[in-house]
Amino acid sequence: MLSTYVDKQDSSTQVDTYGGTVKIETAEQGAPGRVTEDRIRVLPNAVVVLDGVTSRTRPPDRNGGWYATQLADELARLINDTDPLADLLAQAITTLVARHDLVPGDSPSSTAAIVRWTEDTIDALVLCDTPVVAFGRTTHVLEDTRLEDLRPDPDILRWKNKPGGYWVAEAEPVAAHQALTASWPRAEIEKVIVATDGVSCGVSEYGLFTWEELARIPLGEALDRIREAERGDSEHKRWPRFKTHDDQAIVRLCT
Structure with missing residues:
Protein backbone atom coordinates (compact mmCIF):
# COMPACT_ATOMS: atom_id res chain seq x y z
CA MET A 1 0.00 0.00 0.00
CA LEU A 2 1.48 3.34 -1.04
CA SER A 3 0.14 5.38 1.84
CA THR A 4 -1.68 4.64 5.06
CA TYR A 5 -3.31 6.44 7.92
CA VAL A 6 -0.61 6.92 10.54
CA ASP A 7 -1.45 6.95 14.22
CA LYS A 8 1.24 8.57 16.29
CA GLN A 9 4.47 6.63 15.89
CA ASP A 10 7.80 7.21 17.58
CA SER A 11 11.03 5.44 16.79
CA SER A 12 14.68 5.70 17.62
CA THR A 13 17.62 4.07 15.90
CA GLN A 14 21.38 4.38 15.80
CA VAL A 15 23.40 4.38 12.60
CA ASP A 16 27.09 3.55 12.66
CA THR A 17 28.45 5.97 10.11
CA TYR A 18 31.23 8.40 9.36
CA GLY A 19 32.93 9.66 12.48
CA GLY A 20 30.90 7.51 14.89
CA THR A 21 27.28 6.80 15.69
CA VAL A 22 24.33 9.02 14.77
CA LYS A 23 21.18 8.63 16.86
CA ILE A 24 18.05 9.21 14.80
CA GLU A 25 14.65 9.80 16.43
CA THR A 26 11.44 10.13 14.43
CA ALA A 27 7.80 10.86 15.24
CA GLU A 28 4.84 11.17 12.90
CA GLN A 29 1.08 11.04 12.69
CA GLY A 30 -1.52 11.88 10.13
CA ALA A 31 -4.18 14.51 10.58
CA PRO A 32 -7.20 12.91 12.28
CA GLY A 33 -9.30 10.87 9.89
CA ARG A 34 -7.13 11.29 6.82
CA VAL A 35 -4.28 9.54 5.06
CA THR A 36 -0.93 11.13 5.82
CA GLU A 37 1.03 12.53 2.88
CA ASP A 38 4.22 13.14 4.88
CA ARG A 39 7.15 10.80 4.37
CA ILE A 40 10.34 10.14 6.36
CA ARG A 41 13.21 8.14 4.87
CA VAL A 42 16.24 7.23 6.98
CA LEU A 43 19.36 6.29 4.99
CA PRO A 44 22.85 5.22 6.11
CA ASN A 45 24.21 8.76 5.66
CA ALA A 46 21.13 10.95 5.24
CA VAL A 47 17.52 11.59 6.13
CA VAL A 48 14.81 12.76 3.76
CA VAL A 49 11.58 14.40 4.94
CA LEU A 50 8.82 15.19 2.44
CA ASP A 51 5.35 16.71 2.69
CA GLY A 52 3.23 15.65 -0.25
CA VAL A 53 0.59 17.92 -1.80
CA THR A 54 -2.25 16.67 -4.01
CA SER A 55 -2.95 18.69 -7.15
CA ARG A 56 -5.90 21.05 -6.67
CA THR A 57 -6.46 21.76 -10.35
CA ARG A 58 -7.33 18.18 -11.32
CA PRO A 59 -6.90 15.77 -8.39
CA PRO A 60 -5.33 12.63 -9.86
CA ASP A 61 -5.37 9.08 -8.55
CA ARG A 62 -1.72 9.70 -7.76
CA ASN A 63 -1.92 12.01 -4.75
CA GLY A 64 0.69 13.91 -2.80
CA GLY A 65 1.52 10.89 -0.67
CA TRP A 66 2.17 8.83 -3.79
CA TYR A 67 4.45 11.53 -5.18
CA ALA A 68 6.33 11.89 -1.89
CA THR A 69 6.86 8.12 -1.77
CA GLN A 70 8.19 8.06 -5.33
CA LEU A 71 10.49 11.00 -4.68
CA ALA A 72 11.77 9.49 -1.42
CA ASP A 73 12.52 6.20 -3.20
CA GLU A 74 14.41 7.97 -5.98
CA LEU A 75 16.41 10.15 -3.59
CA ALA A 76 17.30 7.06 -1.55
CA ARG A 77 18.72 5.52 -4.71
CA LEU A 78 20.66 8.63 -5.73
CA ILE A 79 22.08 10.17 -2.56
CA ASN A 80 25.84 9.83 -2.31
CA ASP A 81 28.60 11.55 -0.36
CA THR A 82 29.70 14.21 -2.81
CA ASP A 83 27.15 15.45 -5.35
CA PRO A 84 25.36 18.72 -4.51
CA LEU A 85 21.99 17.97 -2.95
CA ALA A 86 20.20 20.29 -5.38
CA ASP A 87 21.62 18.32 -8.31
CA LEU A 88 20.42 15.05 -6.77
CA LEU A 89 16.94 16.47 -6.21
CA ALA A 90 16.80 17.77 -9.78
CA GLN A 91 17.83 14.35 -11.07
CA ALA A 92 15.16 12.65 -8.98
CA ILE A 93 12.45 15.00 -10.27
CA THR A 94 13.62 14.49 -13.86
CA THR A 95 13.35 10.73 -13.45
CA LEU A 96 9.83 10.91 -12.02
CA VAL A 97 8.65 13.21 -14.81
CA ALA A 98 9.88 10.78 -17.46
CA ARG A 99 8.73 7.65 -15.67
CA HIS A 100 5.21 8.84 -14.86
CA ASP A 101 4.48 11.46 -17.55
CA LEU A 102 4.01 14.23 -14.99
CA VAL A 103 2.73 17.57 -16.24
CA PRO A 104 3.94 20.88 -14.74
CA GLY A 105 1.13 22.66 -12.93
CA ASP A 106 -1.17 19.64 -12.96
CA SER A 107 0.69 17.04 -10.93
CA PRO A 108 1.06 16.17 -7.28
CA SER A 109 4.02 17.79 -5.58
CA SER A 110 6.05 17.75 -2.39
CA THR A 111 8.20 19.88 -0.18
CA ALA A 112 11.70 18.47 0.28
CA ALA A 113 14.22 18.53 3.10
CA ILE A 114 17.45 16.54 3.06
CA VAL A 115 20.19 16.27 5.67
CA ARG A 116 23.36 14.40 4.73
CA TRP A 117 26.42 13.85 6.88
CA THR A 118 30.01 12.83 6.25
CA GLU A 119 32.89 12.58 8.67
CA ASP A 120 33.55 16.31 8.25
CA THR A 121 30.34 18.08 7.30
CA ILE A 122 26.57 18.18 7.61
CA ASP A 123 24.82 19.33 4.44
CA ALA A 124 21.20 20.43 4.27
CA LEU A 125 18.66 21.32 1.60
CA VAL A 126 15.21 22.85 2.06
CA LEU A 127 12.62 23.35 -0.68
CA CYS A 128 9.35 24.92 0.49
CA ASP A 129 8.09 24.82 4.08
CA THR A 130 9.92 21.89 5.68
CA PRO A 131 12.72 23.55 7.66
CA VAL A 132 16.04 22.16 8.89
CA VAL A 133 17.45 23.45 12.18
CA ALA A 134 21.00 22.67 13.34
CA PHE A 135 22.13 23.17 16.93
CA GLY A 136 25.64 23.86 18.14
CA ARG A 137 27.12 26.86 19.84
CA THR A 138 24.38 28.75 18.00
CA THR A 139 21.10 27.72 16.36
CA HIS A 140 21.07 27.66 12.55
CA VAL A 141 17.60 27.80 10.96
CA LEU A 142 17.40 26.90 7.28
CA GLU A 143 13.85 27.87 6.38
CA ASP A 144 12.14 28.60 3.06
CA THR A 145 9.40 31.17 3.74
CA ARG A 146 8.48 32.00 0.14
CA LEU A 147 5.18 30.08 0.27
CA GLU A 148 4.23 31.63 3.61
CA ASP A 149 5.08 35.10 2.31
CA LEU A 150 2.49 34.63 -0.45
CA ARG A 151 -0.34 33.29 1.77
CA PRO A 152 -2.39 36.50 1.55
CA ASP A 153 -2.83 35.96 -2.21
CA PRO A 154 -6.16 34.15 -2.78
CA VAL A 194 13.87 18.34 10.25
CA ALA A 195 10.12 18.97 10.47
CA THR A 196 7.16 19.31 8.15
CA ASP A 197 4.97 22.38 8.65
CA GLY A 198 2.53 20.38 10.77
CA VAL A 199 5.26 20.40 13.43
CA SER A 200 7.24 23.56 12.69
CA CYS A 201 4.02 25.55 13.20
CA GLY A 202 4.39 24.81 16.90
CA VAL A 203 7.42 27.12 16.85
CA SER A 204 6.83 29.57 14.02
CA GLU A 205 3.07 30.14 14.35
CA TYR A 206 1.74 28.90 17.68
CA GLY A 207 4.73 29.78 19.85
CA LEU A 208 4.30 26.62 21.93
CA PHE A 209 8.04 26.09 22.22
CA THR A 210 11.31 27.38 20.81
CA TRP A 211 13.57 25.47 18.45
CA GLU A 212 15.92 24.91 21.36
CA GLU A 213 13.11 23.41 23.44
CA LEU A 214 12.06 21.22 20.53
CA ALA A 215 15.62 19.90 20.41
CA ARG A 216 15.21 18.59 23.98
CA ILE A 217 11.62 17.47 24.61
CA PRO A 218 10.25 14.04 23.62
CA LEU A 219 9.09 14.26 20.03
CA GLY A 220 5.77 12.56 20.72
CA GLU A 221 5.07 15.14 23.41
CA ALA A 222 5.67 17.93 20.88
CA LEU A 223 3.12 16.41 18.49
CA ASP A 224 0.57 16.10 21.28
CA ARG A 225 1.02 19.71 22.40
CA ILE A 226 0.46 20.94 18.85
CA ARG A 227 -2.70 18.85 18.47
CA GLU A 228 -4.03 20.08 21.80
CA ALA A 229 -3.46 23.71 20.82
CA GLU A 230 -5.20 23.19 17.48
CA ARG A 231 -8.22 21.55 19.11
CA GLY A 232 -8.51 24.61 21.32
CA ASP A 233 -8.69 26.81 18.21
CA SER A 234 -11.01 24.71 16.06
CA GLU A 235 -12.56 27.85 14.51
CA HIS A 236 -9.13 29.08 13.37
CA LYS A 237 -9.51 32.46 15.07
CA ARG A 238 -6.31 32.57 17.11
CA TRP A 239 -4.21 31.05 14.34
CA PRO A 240 -5.83 31.59 10.91
CA ARG A 241 -5.20 28.51 8.76
CA PHE A 242 -6.85 26.44 6.03
CA LYS A 243 -7.42 23.32 8.15
CA THR A 244 -7.56 22.52 11.85
CA HIS A 245 -4.84 19.84 11.75
CA ASP A 246 -2.05 18.94 9.36
CA ASP A 247 0.04 15.81 8.97
CA GLN A 248 3.04 15.78 11.29
CA ALA A 249 6.53 14.40 10.74
CA ILE A 250 9.78 15.21 12.55
CA VAL A 251 13.29 13.78 12.65
CA ARG A 252 15.90 14.59 15.28
CA LEU A 253 19.54 13.66 14.72
CA CYS A 254 22.07 13.55 17.54
CA THR A 255 25.47 13.64 15.91
Whole structure:
Protein backbone atom coordinates (compact mmCIF):
# COMPACT_ATOMS: atom_id res chain seq x y z
CA MET A 1 0.00 0.00 0.00
CA LEU A 2 1.48 3.34 -1.04
CA SER A 3 0.14 5.38 1.84
CA THR A 4 -1.68 4.64 5.06
CA TYR A 5 -3.31 6.44 7.92
CA VAL A 6 -0.61 6.92 10.54
CA ASP A 7 -1.45 6.95 14.22
CA LYS A 8 1.24 8.57 16.29
CA GLN A 9 4.47 6.63 15.89
CA ASP A 10 7.80 7.21 17.58
CA SER A 11 11.03 5.44 16.79
CA SER A 12 14.68 5.70 17.62
CA THR A 13 17.62 4.07 15.90
CA GLN A 14 21.38 4.38 15.80
CA VAL A 15 23.40 4.38 12.60
CA ASP A 16 27.09 3.55 12.66
CA THR A 17 28.45 5.97 10.11
CA TYR A 18 31.23 8.40 9.36
CA GLY A 19 32.93 9.66 12.48
CA GLY A 20 30.90 7.51 14.89
CA THR A 21 27.28 6.80 15.69
CA VAL A 22 24.33 9.02 14.77
CA LYS A 23 21.18 8.63 16.86
CA ILE A 24 18.05 9.21 14.80
CA GLU A 25 14.65 9.80 16.43
CA THR A 26 11.44 10.13 14.43
CA ALA A 27 7.80 10.86 15.24
CA GLU A 28 4.84 11.17 12.90
CA GLN A 29 1.08 11.04 12.69
CA GLY A 30 -1.52 11.88 10.13
CA ALA A 31 -4.18 14.51 10.58
CA PRO A 32 -7.20 12.91 12.28
CA GLY A 33 -9.30 10.87 9.89
CA ARG A 34 -7.13 11.29 6.82
CA VAL A 35 -4.28 9.54 5.06
CA THR A 36 -0.93 11.13 5.82
CA GLU A 37 1.03 12.53 2.88
CA ASP A 38 4.22 13.14 4.88
CA ARG A 39 7.15 10.80 4.37
CA ILE A 40 10.34 10.14 6.36
CA ARG A 41 13.21 8.14 4.87
CA VAL A 42 16.24 7.23 6.98
CA LEU A 43 19.36 6.29 4.99
CA PRO A 44 22.85 5.22 6.11
CA ASN A 45 24.21 8.76 5.66
CA ALA A 46 21.13 10.95 5.24
CA VAL A 47 17.52 11.59 6.13
CA VAL A 48 14.81 12.76 3.76
CA VAL A 49 11.58 14.40 4.94
CA LEU A 50 8.82 15.19 2.44
CA ASP A 51 5.35 16.71 2.69
CA GLY A 52 3.23 15.65 -0.25
CA VAL A 53 0.59 17.92 -1.80
CA THR A 54 -2.25 16.67 -4.01
CA SER A 55 -2.95 18.69 -7.15
CA ARG A 56 -5.90 21.05 -6.67
CA THR A 57 -6.46 21.76 -10.35
CA ARG A 58 -7.33 18.18 -11.32
CA PRO A 59 -6.90 15.77 -8.39
CA PRO A 60 -5.33 12.63 -9.86
CA ASP A 61 -5.37 9.08 -8.55
CA ARG A 62 -1.72 9.70 -7.76
CA ASN A 63 -1.92 12.01 -4.75
CA GLY A 64 0.69 13.91 -2.80
CA GLY A 65 1.52 10.89 -0.67
CA TRP A 66 2.17 8.83 -3.79
CA TYR A 67 4.45 11.53 -5.18
CA ALA A 68 6.33 11.89 -1.89
CA THR A 69 6.86 8.12 -1.77
CA GLN A 70 8.19 8.06 -5.33
CA LEU A 71 10.49 11.00 -4.68
CA ALA A 72 11.77 9.49 -1.42
CA ASP A 73 12.52 6.20 -3.20
CA GLU A 74 14.41 7.97 -5.98
CA LEU A 75 16.41 10.15 -3.59
CA ALA A 76 17.30 7.06 -1.55
CA ARG A 77 18.72 5.52 -4.71
CA LEU A 78 20.66 8.63 -5.73
CA ILE A 79 22.08 10.17 -2.56
CA ASN A 80 25.84 9.83 -2.31
CA ASP A 81 28.60 11.55 -0.36
CA THR A 82 29.70 14.21 -2.81
CA ASP A 83 27.15 15.45 -5.35
CA PRO A 84 25.36 18.72 -4.51
CA LEU A 85 21.99 17.97 -2.95
CA ALA A 86 20.20 20.29 -5.38
CA ASP A 87 21.62 18.32 -8.31
CA LEU A 88 20.42 15.05 -6.77
CA LEU A 89 16.94 16.47 -6.21
CA ALA A 90 16.80 17.77 -9.78
CA GLN A 91 17.83 14.35 -11.07
CA ALA A 92 15.16 12.65 -8.98
CA ILE A 93 12.45 15.00 -10.27
CA THR A 94 13.62 14.49 -13.86
CA THR A 95 13.35 10.73 -13.45
CA LEU A 96 9.83 10.91 -12.02
CA VAL A 97 8.65 13.21 -14.81
CA ALA A 98 9.88 10.78 -17.46
CA ARG A 99 8.73 7.65 -15.67
CA HIS A 100 5.21 8.84 -14.86
CA ASP A 101 4.48 11.46 -17.55
CA LEU A 102 4.01 14.23 -14.99
CA VAL A 103 2.73 17.57 -16.24
CA PRO A 104 3.94 20.88 -14.74
CA GLY A 105 1.13 22.66 -12.93
CA ASP A 106 -1.17 19.64 -12.96
CA SER A 107 0.69 17.04 -10.93
CA PRO A 108 1.06 16.17 -7.28
CA SER A 109 4.02 17.79 -5.58
CA SER A 110 6.05 17.75 -2.39
CA THR A 111 8.20 19.88 -0.18
CA ALA A 112 11.70 18.47 0.28
CA ALA A 113 14.22 18.53 3.10
CA ILE A 114 17.45 16.54 3.06
CA VAL A 115 20.19 16.27 5.67
CA ARG A 116 23.36 14.40 4.73
CA TRP A 117 26.42 13.85 6.88
CA THR A 118 30.01 12.83 6.25
CA GLU A 119 32.89 12.58 8.67
CA ASP A 120 33.55 16.31 8.25
CA THR A 121 30.34 18.08 7.30
CA ILE A 122 26.57 18.18 7.61
CA ASP A 123 24.82 19.33 4.44
CA ALA A 124 21.20 20.43 4.27
CA LEU A 125 18.66 21.32 1.60
CA VAL A 126 15.21 22.85 2.06
CA LEU A 127 12.62 23.35 -0.68
CA CYS A 128 9.35 24.92 0.49
CA ASP A 129 8.09 24.82 4.08
CA THR A 130 9.92 21.89 5.68
CA PRO A 131 12.72 23.55 7.66
CA VAL A 132 16.04 22.16 8.89
CA VAL A 133 17.45 23.45 12.18
CA ALA A 134 21.00 22.67 13.34
CA PHE A 135 22.13 23.17 16.93
CA GLY A 136 25.64 23.86 18.14
CA ARG A 137 27.12 26.86 19.84
CA THR A 138 24.38 28.75 18.00
CA THR A 139 21.10 27.72 16.36
CA HIS A 140 21.07 27.66 12.55
CA VAL A 141 17.60 27.80 10.96
CA LEU A 142 17.40 26.90 7.28
CA GLU A 143 13.85 27.87 6.38
CA ASP A 144 12.14 28.60 3.06
CA THR A 145 9.40 31.17 3.74
CA ARG A 146 8.48 32.00 0.14
CA LEU A 147 5.18 30.08 0.27
CA GLU A 148 4.23 31.63 3.61
CA ASP A 149 5.08 35.10 2.31
CA LEU A 150 2.49 34.63 -0.45
CA ARG A 151 -0.34 33.29 1.77
CA PRO A 152 -2.39 36.50 1.55
CA ASP A 153 -2.83 35.96 -2.21
CA PRO A 154 -6.16 34.15 -2.78
CA ASP A 155 -4.78 32.72 -6.05
CA ILE A 156 -1.55 31.45 -4.57
CA LEU A 157 -1.24 28.54 -7.00
CA ARG A 158 -0.45 30.95 -9.83
CA TRP A 159 2.90 31.52 -8.11
CA LYS A 160 3.91 27.86 -7.92
CA ASN A 161 7.34 27.28 -9.47
CA LYS A 162 7.42 30.78 -10.93
CA PRO A 163 10.05 33.53 -10.55
CA GLY A 164 9.02 35.73 -7.67
CA GLY A 165 6.79 32.98 -6.33
CA TYR A 166 7.42 29.81 -4.37
CA TRP A 167 9.11 26.58 -5.40
CA VAL A 168 8.21 22.97 -4.71
CA ALA A 169 9.21 19.56 -6.07
CA GLU A 170 6.69 18.72 -8.79
CA ALA A 171 7.28 18.24 -12.53
CA GLU A 172 9.95 20.89 -13.22
CA PRO A 173 13.52 19.93 -12.26
CA VAL A 174 14.56 23.61 -12.27
CA ALA A 175 12.73 23.96 -8.94
CA ALA A 176 15.46 21.92 -7.24
CA HIS A 177 18.01 24.64 -7.91
CA GLN A 178 15.76 27.16 -6.16
CA ALA A 179 16.17 25.23 -2.92
CA LEU A 180 18.02 26.73 0.04
CA THR A 181 21.18 24.91 1.08
CA ALA A 182 23.68 25.06 3.91
CA SER A 183 26.73 23.17 5.13
CA TRP A 184 28.20 23.10 8.63
CA PRO A 185 31.31 21.50 10.12
CA ARG A 186 30.09 18.31 11.76
CA ALA A 187 32.26 18.89 14.82
CA GLU A 188 30.31 22.07 15.56
CA ILE A 189 26.81 20.52 15.38
CA GLU A 190 25.27 18.47 18.19
CA LYS A 191 21.70 18.00 16.93
CA VAL A 192 19.65 18.58 13.79
CA ILE A 193 15.87 18.75 13.47
CA VAL A 194 13.87 18.34 10.25
CA ALA A 195 10.12 18.97 10.47
CA THR A 196 7.16 19.31 8.15
CA ASP A 197 4.97 22.38 8.65
CA GLY A 198 2.53 20.38 10.77
CA VAL A 199 5.26 20.40 13.43
CA SER A 200 7.24 23.56 12.69
CA CYS A 201 4.02 25.55 13.20
CA GLY A 202 4.39 24.81 16.90
CA VAL A 203 7.42 27.12 16.85
CA SER A 204 6.83 29.57 14.02
CA GLU A 205 3.07 30.14 14.35
CA TYR A 206 1.74 28.90 17.68
CA GLY A 207 4.73 29.78 19.85
CA LEU A 208 4.30 26.62 21.93
CA PHE A 209 8.04 26.09 22.22
CA THR A 210 11.31 27.38 20.81
CA TRP A 211 13.57 25.47 18.45
CA GLU A 212 15.92 24.91 21.36
CA GLU A 213 13.11 23.41 23.44
CA LEU A 214 12.06 21.22 20.53
CA ALA A 215 15.62 19.90 20.41
CA ARG A 216 15.21 18.59 23.98
CA ILE A 217 11.62 17.47 24.61
CA PRO A 218 10.25 14.04 23.62
CA LEU A 219 9.09 14.26 20.03
CA GLY A 220 5.77 12.56 20.72
CA GLU A 221 5.07 15.14 23.41
CA ALA A 222 5.67 17.93 20.88
CA LEU A 223 3.12 16.41 18.49
CA ASP A 224 0.57 16.10 21.28
CA ARG A 225 1.02 19.71 22.40
CA ILE A 226 0.46 20.94 18.85
CA ARG A 227 -2.70 18.85 18.47
CA GLU A 228 -4.03 20.08 21.80
CA ALA A 229 -3.46 23.71 20.82
CA GLU A 230 -5.20 23.19 17.48
CA ARG A 231 -8.22 21.55 19.11
CA GLY A 232 -8.51 24.61 21.32
CA ASP A 233 -8.69 26.81 18.21
CA SER A 234 -11.01 24.71 16.06
CA GLU A 235 -12.56 27.85 14.51
CA HIS A 236 -9.13 29.08 13.37
CA LYS A 237 -9.51 32.46 15.07
CA ARG A 238 -6.31 32.57 17.11
CA TRP A 239 -4.21 31.05 14.34
CA PRO A 240 -5.83 31.59 10.91
CA ARG A 241 -5.20 28.51 8.76
CA PHE A 242 -6.85 26.44 6.03
CA LYS A 243 -7.42 23.32 8.15
CA THR A 244 -7.56 22.52 11.85
CA HIS A 245 -4.84 19.84 11.75
CA ASP A 246 -2.05 18.94 9.36
CA ASP A 247 0.04 15.81 8.97
CA GLN A 248 3.04 15.78 11.29
CA ALA A 249 6.53 14.40 10.74
CA ILE A 250 9.78 15.21 12.55
CA VAL A 251 13.29 13.78 12.65
CA ARG A 252 15.90 14.59 15.28
CA LEU A 253 19.54 13.66 14.72
CA CYS A 254 22.07 13.55 17.54
CA THR A 255 25.47 13.64 15.91
